[in-house]
Amino acid sequence: MTSDGSADTPPSTSKTFRTAFRDLGRGWSQSELWLQLGWQDIKQRYRRSVLGPLWITIATGVMALALGLLYSMLFQISVREFLPHVTVGFIVWGFIAGCIKDGSNVFIENEGLIKQLPSALSVHVYRLVWRQLLFLAHNMVIWVLLVLIFRIPLTWNTLLAIPALALLVINGVWVTMLFGVIATRFRDVAPLLESLVQLLFYVTPIVWTTQTLLEQGGEVAQRARIAELNPLYHYLEIVRGPLIGLEVPAYHWGIVGACTIAGLLAAVLVMRQWRFRVPYWV
Incomplete structure (x- = not known):
């Protein structure tokens, strides 16, 4: 039986874009x-936790507060x-x-x-992205x-966060599907990605800003522009x-759009080639 429940589908017909898209549609x-899952x-x-999911918000809030206060003093911002x-x-x-x-697991x-x-197969992908979206929703209480x-100003520009979050969710789907299939076949990928994510946290402008580096000028400013090569930025x-x-320059949207299209194509190609093998690899 294949992962989409079609027991009578021979392996030879599973390697098609049609079955890949059908899996995504059927999962949706x-x-x-x-x-529910x-x-x-x-x-x-x-x-059995007293605060329940509020621990998500508390843990994120405490960490953000500690890092924000620490680095604001270090950078004098x-x-x-x-x-x-x-x-x-x-x-x-x-x-x-x-x-x-x-997603890799x-x-x-x-x-x-x-x-x-x-x-x-995509049911498990949607489940994970939905779970991460619930975590994100809990943490948005901190933003409020x-x-x-x-007194952060709320303007019409703030509404751009909605399509931005929608793009984030779409990317979450292809990232989970792509790395999920690859890591199921090659088990070393999951720990490798975990280490890579930890490294990316420090090279992505989260606890530092590109503006701070640009203001210093010289070689430091040139290094700040290297951050532009990081898609996560x-x-x-x-x-x-x-x-x-803050206003978001249009080129950020263009780069995210291009990465989204490329990622979706990569995920569909991986699904076309290997999705029917996942039940045998797990």
């Missing part, structure tokens, strides 16, 4: 299943300016890192369901507090900018 149509994941994680930058960046990074790290951790439940405390900017009252 089973939204009641993955929505994703919510159960969070309830199970905080079972106003807390009013720097803390929202760090906090929103940290919130968005949590979603990105979760999709990459948890998405099929391995759902071995039992994949082998026993006749559902589309920042708006109230620092652009993903952060299109979400963080509107939420902290």
